[in-house]
Amino acid sequence: EAGVAQSPRYKIIEKRQSVAFWCNPISGHATLYWYQQILGQGPKLLIQFQNNGVVDDSQLPKDRFSAERLKGVDSTLKIQPAKLEDSAVYLCASSLEWGGAESTGELFFGEGSRLTVL
Amino acid sequence: QKEVEQNSGPLSVPEGAIASLNCTYSDRGSQSFFWYRQYSGKSPELIMSIYSNGDKEDGRFTAQLNKASQYVSLLIRDSQPSDSATYLCAVNTSPGGGADGLTFGKGTHLIIQP
Numbered sequence: 001e002a003g004v005a006q007s008p009r010y011k012i013i014e015k016r017q018s019v020a021f022w023c024n025p026i027s028g029h030a031t032l033y034w035y036q037q038i039l040g041q042g043p044k045l046l047i048q049f050q051n052n053g054v055v056d057d058s059q060l061p062k063d064r065f066s067a068e069r070l071k072g073v074d075s076t077l078k079i080q081p082a083k084l085e086d087s088a089v090y091l092c093a094s095s096l097e098w099g100g101a102e103s104t105g106e107l108f109f110g111e112g113s114r115l116t117v118l
Numbered sequence: 119q120k121e122v123e124q125n126s127g128p129l130s131v132p133e134g135a136i137a138s139l140n141c142t143y144s145d146r147g148s149q150s151f152f153w154y155r156q157y158s159g160k161s162p163e164l165i166m167s168i169y170s171n172g173d174k175e176d177g178r179f180t181a182q183l184n185k186a187s188q189y190v191s192l193l194i195r196d197s198q199p200s201d202s203a204t205y206l207c208a209v210n211t212s213p214g215g216g217a218d219g220l221t222f223g224k225g226t227h228l229i230i231q232p
Contacts, residue, residue, distance in 0.1 A: 035222075042208075106167065
């Protein structure tokens with residue numbers, strides 16, 4: 001079974017530039033998450049999708065971050081304009097349907113996209 | 119605001135000994151508890167989940183949960199150098215163990231000394 005795919009793996013940009021990250025979840029996983037992990041910290045949830053609807057985006061800095069999950073499969077996370085403090089690894093994760101009978105709560109993570117803002 | 123607290127370490131344990139990792143959480147409504155292992159430069163991977171009070175064992179790993187004390191721990195027996203990693207505690211409040219977006223602690227950096 002293929003895992004969660006993310007791209008690009010690494011991105012270096014200057015502040016005020018824009019960047020986009022892409023995620024393809026595990027087939028059949030209805031729930032998709034974007035987490036931000038700053039060096040030395042645990043992952044912080046940015047946004048959670050159930051199919052193509054947003055479940056939770058309370059910690060997403062909406063003035064500069066946006067995310068979409070068209071057709072309930074792939075997702076894109078965009079940052080525009082980037083700030084120095086956005087330097088982090090952006091982790092995409094997926095899981096079986098939130099609250100569904102078969103859901104165990106386990107999240108499956110992709111390898112992450114490492115962003116450096118200069 | 120849900121909070122999950124862990125000692126960041128590093129926690130240094132001799133090879134073959136028991137490593138004990140601890141975690142406390144603030145939300146009494148938390149239903150499901152997870153331990154993820156993260157090697158440097160890699161993504162987190164699930165090693166244990168626990169949903170009810172008591173102990174849960176899986177090989178060399180034992181998770182312990184005390185909801186009254188809002189405390190969850192992970193024991194690693196017969197520690198191996200390959201266990202050296204950061205261990206992330208994560209909780210959620212979704213009923214039935216579903217994943218409503220886990221809240222993670224900062225992680226404990228564990229070092230197993232050969």
